[in-house]
Amino acid sequence: MKTKLLLAGLIMAFIIPLFALAQNENLNLEMIYKIKQEGKTHSQIEEYSFWMTDFLGPRLTASQGKIRASDWVAEKFKTMGLSNVVVDSVRPFERGGWDNIKTYAALTAPYYTNFASLPKAWTGSTNGLVKGEVVLVDIQSPDDFKKFAGKLNGKIIILPSAATYEPSFEALAVRYTDESLKELTQESTATRQRRNFDRAAYLKRRELMQKTADFFREEGVSVILNNSGEFNVPRANGANYKIGSELPTPELNLPIEDHGRILRLLAHNVPVEMEIDIQNEFIPNNKVVNVMGEIPGTDKKLKDQIVLIGAHLDSWHGGTGAADNASGGIVMMEALRILKAIGVQPKRTIRIALWGGEEQGLHGSRGYVEKYLRDKETNELKPGFTNFDVYFNMDNGTGKFRGIHLQGNEMIRPIFEQWMVPFADMGCSTINIGSTGSTDHVSFDALGLPAFQFIQDRIEYGRGYHTVMDTYERLLMDDLKHNAIVVAAFIYQAAMRDELLPRKPYIAPEN
């Protein structure tokens, strides 16, 4: 009798709260079956992967490559049957467009060897092929300018680097194990240690960098050699150029191995000579654009509400931005293709946005928020804020979705738990209450709106992103197919649900 009572008590304790807390989400299992079938048997993931990487190439913000990519994506949206397709300008972009059209760099003394290298974006061109000795220039304070004044005209200079190479004993690609996924389900109250940020020191460093760049330009330096990347793979970054200002000195990123070799030769007093030819094109394209398309809502009351999905279309200029972030765009396009193919008539409008300018500061998604959700100057909330339902982003490489990060939104846990039931046997069922950052969902999450990224297996992302090796080969087609199926089901559920998804309280963010 006692055991029976205990048992009954236990059952009540577990079952009742579940029912009391969680509304039934009315999963449409027939639709989910259709989504899975369409995603598995008619997948366009491989096609989209080819077009978005090999065909479009690099897509640096505002570059000619990016303009071509935006136009191509808009055409693709139209042929997919999406409505209201637009290339939408949302923010100014002071740096303008920049495309590299030629890069050649080789050591010519003490022996010949060519280097894989990448010009820093928004830096200038050499005067044809320049040849000469490489000079080490170490500027630690403005006092050091005197040492080099009048000596650098036409010279190829190399800057010192504190970077050292450390071998990694970790696998480049890892899938979450049952154990590591279980860890993700645990909430922690530990406060994260904030690194002390010395703003004064940062500003001083920045000022010296600017003065040094001006000094090199005024002295007529022909090329600056810098260090970024490893494994003989150069990594991309960019200079702070503004349309109309003087062109920055040509600057070349060498991976740590080639950069280090030159420094070691010079430290042993072995003269080093190089020949370099860099040609870049600047265009005064001062806009960040997003490419958008829709499956219009069909419910009279709900059709103005927006279920939004997206990923950034811009990339760095090395490689073809495959994992970062063609993969996200490919998945989101395929998710919409699946819904179109099975004839979904959503109650809410489902909108896709492939953002621009993510790599220079989430400009595309932030610009969308400013244009449609909240006025940046007046803090006034616009109709887009009221009508916003949810945003799903993908920007953590090619890896398979294993669950979702809730960004602290406890209210949405019971909903996503139910939405993920049909994907548990595909390995996607983990809920992490924590947040993930550094990409476009943050622009919406900052207003308390439901905006999420999925938990993804980490596949070679650390080594490849922003480098010349971020190409088609980095994409795992089966993982991308899986992700598109999950996104299609999630946005279907969101678009058909009676209510908007629960939000966190709105707090006006500081601009």
Ligand SMILES: [Zn+2]
């Ligand atoms: Zn990215």
